[in-house]
Amino acid sequence: MKYILHIDMNSFFASCEAIDHPEYLNKPLAVSGKTKRSVVCSANYLARSYGVKAAMPIYMAQKLCKNLIVVIPHFDLYHHYSELFINVIQTQFTNIIEIGSIDECYADITSLVNAKNDPLSIAKRIQIAIKRATGLGCSIGIANIKFLAKMGSEYKKPMGISTMWKQELPTKLWPQPIENMFWIGRSTAQLLRKNGITTIGDLAKKENKSLLQKLLDKNWVVHYEHANGIGDDTLDLSHNTPKSIGSSETFLNDTDDFDEIKGKLIELTRDSFNRLQRHELQCKTLNVSIKTPDFKLHTKSLTLTKYINDFEQILLKIITLYQNNFADKTIRLVGVSFSNLFDNRQVEFTNELFDDYYKSPDKQETSNAMDEIIQKINHKFAKNIIDTAKNKIS
DNA sequence: TCTGGGGTCCTAGGACCC
DNA sequence: TCTGGGGTCCTAGGACCC
Numbered sequence: 473m474k475y476i477l478h479i480d481m482n483s484f485f486a487s488c489e490a491i492d493h494p495e496y497l498n499k500p501l502a503v504s505g506k507t508k509r510s511v512v513c514s515a516n517y518l519a520r521s522y523g524v525k526a527a528m529p530i531y532m533a534q535k536l537c538k539n540l541i542v543v544i545p546h547f548d549l550y551h552h553y554s555e556l557f558i559n560v561i562q563t564q565f566t567n568i569i570e571i572g573s574i575d576e577c578y579a580d581i582t583s584l585v586n587a588k589n590d591p592l593s594i595a596k597r598i599q600i601a602i603k604r605a606t607g608l609g610c611s612i613g614i615a616n617i618k619f620l621a622k623m624g625s626e627y628k629k630p631m632g633i634s635t636m637w638k639q640e641l642p643t644k645l646w647p648q649p650i651e652n653m654f655w656i657g658r659s660t661a662q663l664l665r666k667n668g669i670t671t672i673g674d675l676a677k678k679e680n681k682s683l684l685q686k687l688l689d690k691n692w693v694v695h696y697e698h699a700n701g702i703g704d705d706t707l708d709l710s711h712n713t714p715k716s717i718g719s720s721e722t723f724l725n726d727t728d729d730f731d732e733i734k735g736k737l738i739e740l741t742r743d744s745f746n747r748l749q750r751h752e753l754q755c756k757t758l759n760v761s762i763k764t765p766d767f768k769l770h771t772k773s774l775t776l777t778k779y780i781n782d783f784e785q786i787l788l789k790i791i792t793l794y795q796n797n798f799a800d801k802t803i804r805l806v807g808v809s810f811s812n813l814f815d816n817r818q819v820e821f822t823n824e825l826f827d828d829y830y831k832s833p834d835k836q837e838t839s840n841a842m843d844e845i846i847q848k849i850n851h852k853f854a855k856n857i858i859d860t861a862k863n864k865i866s
Numbered sequence: 867t868c869t870g871g872g873g874t875c876c877t878a879g880g881a882c883c884c
Numbered sequence: 885t886c887t888g889g890g891g892t893c894c895t896a897g898g899a900c901c902c
Binding site (some may be wrong): 769 | 893894895896897898899900901902
């Protein structure tokens, strides 16, 4: 049996801003862009008391709260505080940590629990240590699996600490509306509600199993087990390289002006490309997406025969992709992203192997040589390289 | 005043290969 | 005549998270 914590920083972006600007203290504060199409990223609790919520259009937030202070986001600042709070847990408590996002993580404290230190007191110490080191508040959920720890950190905010033991499910979890269930979003919640499943308790009921199976296809088991306190307790400790990198932007006004769109495509491609390089990655698939005035998203993608890291080439392909598919469309948003990412070192290495292979008169001999090299290299990369090799040669 | 931007994962159909 | 079965990759869309 493991002891898992979920640590969730309270109104993270807004709290970081308030620490940086003491004059915002005790004033309603929202982090948001400042154009007419911006939405709220994060709001402090005072602003929330006026009804201001994340993802709400900023004009609406300002209507609800006349003296709302609006600050544009400063991601460098948030990354700084994110590293700080992770560091507190890592250096003072445990390094078995799974980083969920910029403002949350799971921590496995099983090895710290003993007769003198129960999970609740450890959680309290973590909360205090984070507050002392960063000035930031957090909520912590305590449970035996990740899902319940996550539900626990949501249970009481801000600065809450809540256990979600299995025996507490009937009183703490099951009365909650189905919408609160992690991994059940708006459309699934709607579907379930329409069919009479309105609380997490309904989801947990044995007699609803066949109904769930009918409504949710394969996923039903995971949700059913979660609602009954069964789930994953293993933390993912790898800080994985990203699977895709991209940027998008909403225009101030809908547009079909290709010069304007092209200018934005250049900007977005530049930005994504810079991040691609910072991660030392190359890509094979280019994606261009648009959002039309009816809010529908459309994507066109192009997979190349080899990995690419030349900005001019990428840009040319992106612009062609746009022109071939979306020319003359009126759009409200345009986006660029790269996927099918591969480590620079691996790309270089595989390209050399393939050149050797193609040039070689004796394919079998080269193939054997490749196998030998693959045996010797870093195990972590071997699978990717073999996969690519198979793909490319076939 | 009218609804962001960064991601991950899954699905389903079609192409293609053996 | 009427047409397999398994596998992978690509594409587009959608659900979900923060």
